[in-house]
Amino acid sequence: MRKWLWAALLCGVLALVVVSCGGDDDDDGGGGGDAKKAPAVDANAKGDVNWCIGKDTSGAYGTAIDLFKKENPKITVKLVELPTSADEQRAQLVQRLRAKSDECDVLGMDVVWTAEFAAQGWLQDTTDIIDPRKSDFIASTLETASYEDKYWAVPYHTNAGFIYYRKDEVPKLPSSWEDLYAEAGKGNGIVYQGFRYEGLTVNFLELLYSGGGKVLSDDGKAVEVDSPEAEAALAFMADGIKQGDAPKAVTTYMEEESRRAFESGNATFMRNWPYAYSLGKESKIANDFDVGTFPSFKGGDPASVLGGINLAISAYSKNPDAAAAFIDYATGEAVEKANFLESASPPASAAVYDDPQVQKKYAFASDLKAAVEQGQSRPVSPVYSQISEAIYNNVHDALQGKAEPKDAVKQMSDDIQKALETF
Incomplete structure (x- = not known):
């Protein structure tokens, strides 16, 4: 190309x-x-x-x-x-x-x-x-x-996002996020967009939605994120870093940092957007990776954002x-x-x-x-930017070990409620 x-x-x-x-x-x-x-x-x-x-x-x-x-x-x-x-x-x-x-x-x-x-x-x-x-x-x-x-x-x-995987390291793309992280732990890990920005909101929502959780009610007027589903999604992400399935450095990664780590051979899996496909095909791992759609979490339907x-x-x-x-x-x-x-x-x-x-x-x-x-879709609200900030700030705190997932979700809910009250 x-x-x-x-x-x-x-x-x-x-x-x-x-x-x-x-x-x-x-x-x-x-x-x-x-x-x-x-x-x-x-x-x-x-x-x-x-x-x-x-x-x-x-x-x-x-x-x-x-x-x-x-x-x-x-x-x-x-x-x-x-x-x-x-x-x-x-x-x-x-x-x-x-x-x-x-x-x-x-x-x-x-x-x-x-x-x-x-x-x-x-x-x-x-x-x-x-x-x-x-x-x-x-x-x-x-x-x-x-x-x-x-x-x-x-x-x-x-x-919409893809899962990129090293087909020379794993025979096929796992069908669940749980199995994917287990395989990542055996190999070179998974990289994604874990920095404190919109990309982290998206990564969190992909797990939350698949696990059956929500951020807002259907009419967008009530906060529903303080739930077992949200806690499970965030705990899964935080545990992935603690256990070494994802590197600690992932909390500094945006799209390009993730891509470079994957192309350098430092990850078995990567969550990223389609743009990285053709760039990867011009890299040293051109013949060693493939892509697929997202797996499921907690037995739910796969979800992309x-x-x-x-x-x-x-x-x-x-x-x-x-x-x-x-x-x-x-x-x-x-x-x-x-x-x-x-x-x-x-x-x-x-x-x-x-x-x-x-x-x-x-x-x-x-x-x-x-x-x-x-x-x-991301949460549909006139104050979406404030909602997203509440999500990625609290998710990032949990990933860095500054807050327990349960406490981070509770603070996320409180912050989103404050955002809704501004409109």
């Missing part, structure tokens, strides 16, 4: 991971515009559309605009690039929306922003855009665009008809396939993973589709 694809994989797919870091905790509860219903897709739409989204490091967004222009010459889409950092993207969008600016028609949003932006009245209801095409999307991706029984965005790019980007229409857009037409096309199969082939941006569209060209280029396409299908 040529080196340009390395860059595309790292800047494109990893961006979908890093973009889900939440944002700052500022939330003055200031109201946005009144909730509006976005128009259904109109073939006669015309005019100008501004698409505000993070920097186009992979070229995917430019490709989407070019393909759309060929089919829709009456609509001109301008790309308004925001910073690379997810926090800075969110800050700039929030600034515009609080000012009721009409600069942005289409908003490129991290999947965890949906509830916050919808609750503030900053988005138009996109249910009429999604409903005619609902079966096109992998069902789990639609959950990331939903808040209070309505759709406020349309899934564009998605992402989704990242990605959704497209929404600003409540202050002056051309929602053209914005709806662009979103409908950009989230369709033609753009999704082109983006996946050219920049390794995983599609929310189910059919793309089964495309012969995609299957030929990406050996992991079927595994990635399965990982997305088993994916779940």
